[in-house]
Amino acid sequence: MELETVPGVGARTAEQLSVLDDPERALREGDVTTIARAPNISEGRAARIARNAIRERHEDQAEFLQTDRARELYQSALSLLQERAVTDHARKHLETLYPSTTRSRIEEVRAFVTEAIDHEPGPAVIEALSDVSPIESPTELRVRERCIATADAETYARAEQQFPALSVELVDDARDLSELARGYSTVIAVDETFAGLDLGENVRVRPDAFDRVDEIVPERLLAFFATNRDRLRAAASVHEIAGLDPPCDLDTLDGCLERLNGDGTITGDDELARLQRALDDLDAAIATAERVANDQLREAIQERDVTIEGADLLSLVEQGARVDSLLERELSEEFTEAIEAAREHLCETLAVEEYDAIAERVFPDEPAFPVERRPETVSQLRSELTAARDRRAERLKSDLASELSVLRDPAETLVGRALELDVKLAISRFAREFDCTMPIIDNDGTGTNTGVHIEGGRSPLLDVPFRAVEPVDYAVEGNAILSGVNSGGKTSLIDLVGFIVILAQMGLPVPADHVRLERFDSLYYQAKSQGTLDAGAFEATLRSFGDLVAGTGTRLILVDELESITEPGASAKIIAGILGALNEQGATSVFVSHLAEEVQVAADIDVQIDGIEAIGLVDGQLEVNRSPVKGRLARSTPELIVEKLATADETEHQFYERLLARFDDPE
Known part of the structure; x- marks a missing residue:
């Protein structure tokens, strides 16, 4: 995939993406996390680039969601999925799912989902996933030796x-x-x-x-494994708990990681540790050895009476002799013993026998007090130890890098599969928690108008526990008006219709016992207006419907109480005219309206009216059959109240019966 063929990826973005190891793969697979590693590309932008790349691959440039309310339903669906993901990677990856208009993209996701819902999202796996994160590139590496x-x-x-x-x-x-x-x-x-x-x-x-x-440069490979050590171990744990087939031997990988420190250095080698300890202890060991020699000499001097003949003292002074000469003459044996004690202490402390010869030369043979180290010899010893340590470390690094070289690609695969499992488990949890099933999608260019058929649908969008949601059945082919009492669930029903269609065209399972629908080219959802619109807003709304009926392709139109935008009489005529135009185009639509009868009278076509029926009033609360009855106008709440009074109030019984009769014959 050429980078600049993806919509939204120009020359500058392509240059930013080119720093990735395999940008074409990242775009092809919609890998949001990898794309977001490119310079100056945020996670949100990475998700958009990934979606655009997927659309390009499937030649899927049509915009399915045509209105704000349709986009809100999509965001609700996406949020419900993301809430069931554990890792940020999974949440980002889920953003690449969108309602598609192409069969290839829908089938691609459905294949992934079919595998995903077979996974059991057990608590142990969920907990293990919390420690997994995407592979990271090491920070800038510099090897100075x-x-x-x-x-x-x-x-x-x-x-x-x-x-x-x-x-x-x-x-x-x-x-x-x-x-x-x-x-x-x-x-x-x-x-x-x-x-x-x-x-x-x-x-x-x-x-x-x-x-x-x-x-x-074995450090480069070691830095990769050191940087990602915890991620690799967490991913390995996920594979073991979930029973996934790992891409490499996990014991071998763990054994290699055990020999690696978090900074990329080698651990667990006795020889390297011995050399490092010698270097770390060198200054302190030399200082202590100096004290050993000087304390021993000081004690010997304090316990020894030194007598010098006047002629000898004069001779020494004339020769410019110092105390060193006196030590050599009077305390030669004691000095030798003190120096030997210092050398022995230094060699024993450093414990690097092969460098004892150099260590012994740190203290001079010539008598002196106080005893002091030879700086040039100390420098030589330090250099020798450093070189030996570095050579040992380099050999160990090369050996470990050789073992890890064959694990580099499997390591990325190991983490990638663990993260992919999180995506699958999010879908599986969604499907299980909302009793979802895979929908049947018809209409692959045959011209058949299947519409939407829902059996046992329950909406996760309601402000009640999902198990308390009453399942509904509803089907619409062509155009229908949905009538019903206030608070009877009309808006919730068309929300459910739109929600299910969006999920289906994302390739996902839907919250229902059975769903069959056609593959739509677009979803138009006109939400309920909050109050009557002024002339300008009313004109804009009518223009949007003008654009709608002028469009092409299979469309699903959901409209909630369009009559609220203007006077009821005018609204009924407008709705009737829109339904006539949509009927000519073979669109599928559901109009929620309290003006069903008026629209039916004003329409030039046969308009199907479906009703969400109220069963009655119990303790002042409305009892409703949430599944619409086809071809029946639902009774209103006032009618139910009048009916209740007509049967319950003995004093005004005839009055309420006359009112009730008007509902049967409004003329």
Whole structure:
């Protein structure tokens, strides 16, 4: 997929996306988290880019949601899904689901959903998922104890680009390499011309370095695993608990991670730890050894009476002798013992026998008081220990990187599958909690008008517990007016119709026992207006209906009490005219209206009227059959109240009967 073919991805955005390892894959799979890693791309923008990429792949550029209320229903559906996800990744990924008008996209999601709803969202898996997050790229890496060396300017430029973690040095000859080796524990010479030369222990000639980047810079691979160590372990735990087949051996992976510190350094190696301890303890060990020698000498001097003949003292003074000479003459044996004690303490403390010879030279053989270290020898010892530690660490890093190299791609897959499981479990939880089923979608260009058929539908959008929602049956083919008492559930019913259609065209299960519908090209939902509109707003509303009836394609239109926008008489004529136009186009529509009879009279076509019937009043509360009755005008609340009074009030019985008769014959 070419980046700039995706709507909304121009040259600048394509440049931002190009820094990703595989931007084409991220767009193709709608990977919001990966897209959001690109510079200056927010998560919201990443979700839009991912959706646009999916639309481009399915040639699905039509906008299904045509009104604010339709978009609100979509957001409600999306929120219910996202609330059941554990990770941010899953919540972002779910944003790539949208009501599509193309069969290929709907079927793609349905295939994913069919697999998803088979997963059991147990509490242990949910808890394990809480520790999983997407793979992260390590922060900028810099390795200072190793460098790349070359005598060629073009190779120098290539090395700088391919080995950003290392210093790259330009040399003229082997002598320059030897000089360079004094400042680095390892020098990697990449020119074939240096092969076969005696360049020293810490100079390696590797003409194949450009093909062995992870071997030359194992820290790069180790940094990846160190940065993502907790994520990998959490993902491994999810696989074990959920019974997923892992893409690699989890024990091998965990064993490798056990040898890695969080900063990418090696742990668990006794030899490396021994060298590191020696370096860490060096200054303190030398200071303590100095005290051992000086305390021993001080005690010897205090206990010893030194007698010097006058002639000898005069001779020593004339020769410019210091106390050192006196020590050598009078306390030679004691000085030797003190120095030996200091050396023994230092060697035992450092515990690096192979460097004892250097450690012993830290303290001089020449008598002196106080005893002091030789700084140049200390520097040599520190350099030797540092080089030994770095060489050991480099070998261990290379060995571990070699083992981890085959686990790099499986590691990403391991985390990716755990995160994908969270997406699936969110869908599974949604389907289980709302008793969903997969809808049957008809009309693939055959011209058949199936409309919408719902059996046992229950809305999750109501402000009551879902289990307390009364299931409803409803079907509409063509155009219908939905009548019913106030608070009888008319708006909730068309909300449910729109909600189910949106979910179905997202490829998702729907909250009903059985649903069959056609694949619509657009959803238009005109919500109830809050009060009569002024002339300008009324004109704008009529224009929107003008655009609607002028459109093409299979459409579902839901309208809630259009009569509220103007006078009832005019509203009935307007609704009748709109229904006539929609009927000519074969659209499917449901108009909620209290003017059903008036519309039926004003219409030039046969208008189907469905009614949500009130069964009666019990303790002042309306009892309603929430499933509309086809072809029946619902009785109003006033009629029910008059009926109740006609049967219950003995004193005014005839009066209420006359009122009740007017409902049967309004003329």
